Amino acid sequence: MIKKCSGCGALLQIKDPKRPGYVNEEIYDVAEVCKRCFRIKNYGDYQVIDKDTNDYKVLFNEIKRKKDLVLFLCDILNLDSSINELNNFQGTVILVLTKIDLLPKSVKTSKLTNYIRKNYKLNIKDIIFVSSKKNYNIDFLLDSIKKYQKSKNVYLVGNTNAGKSTLINALIKCTNNDSNFITTSSLPATTLDVIKVKLEDNLILIDTPGIVSNDNFLYNEKPNVVKQVSAKSEIKPRTYQMKPKQSIIIGDYARIDYLGNSKNSFTIYLSNEIKVRRINLDTNGYLRNLKCNSFNLKDKKDVVISGLCFVKITKEALVNVYVKENVKVYERNNII
Ligand SMILES: Nc1nc2c(ncn2[C@@H]2O[C@H](COP(=O)(O)OP(=O)(O)OP(=O)(O)O)[C@@H](O)[C@H]2O)c(=O)[nH]1
Ligand SMILES: [Mg+2]
Incomplete structure (x- = not known):
């Protein structure tokens, strides 16, 4: 009898502990979840699995051709150009921005909606902000799903960790x-x-494996670092009035040198668990061995270190951002 793990969707198998869906032979008949899901759920213990992500491309190409409703999820802290990908889906798309509980309460979702509409050209029915953790807007999303669904099937897609x-x-x-x-x-x-999760007779939600992009800070780090860097509660923004020749050190992970010649303001949005320090640019070379990304910013720009943090900068600025090779660093208009 072929069985699927109800936790991760992999086919249950008894042959290879390193491959998806492994369970001990003795419990195969009664098992509902694989060993890896059992350990994540009960012990918070995560095992990396050998999995060919080419399988995912085939799956996404299939979903892209369907006419069903698609919920395209994006973590509000990781909003980047990858959301343009949703324009490739032929079905009706709702953009769902997740983890809204992590942004300071003072941030208005109406302002974020305007920002997204202005900065990205998206072919979508609606933008909905949710927090699954705080149960914010979940009822409203359900009503919208029912309003826009084209068939029983509703797909959820998006980057890994989007929620x-x-x-x-x-x-x-x-x-x-x-x-x-x-x-x-x-x-x-x-x-x-x-x-596939049958929510009601007329509604089947289809969860999919997330798209893994290798240029995100998190995908290059060990589990303990990932846990520390992933924000768990409302972010308390940290503002620094920067003088010329000062630098900011973000944990042990990134350095931002401010090369401007007038005062400026940097506000960092980052997991509260990571320490930030301000140092003297000339006398302290900490983390300068990392890859340097230079920006000549106009006023009101953010510098985003993908998967780690974003920094809101108010005035024009020359900055050098040092972070591990492969991690994408980019500028965008101030989101907040
Ligand atoms: N603060 C907060 N955290 C959330 C929320 N939704 C999800 N998370 C956390 O985000 C992490 C990723 O959530 P998942 O639901 O596993 O993400 P996914 O998109 O299914 O990821 P893949 O299965 O890898 O594609 C977990 O640690 C969740 O607890 C939310 O609304 N608020
Ligand atoms: Mg998932």
């Missing part, structure tokens, strides 16, 4: 349906294959 599986679990709770919950974790590539 797809957590959102499905929140929707399950919201409809009082007591099915199995899907495995979630702060580490990349938790869901390994499609998982």
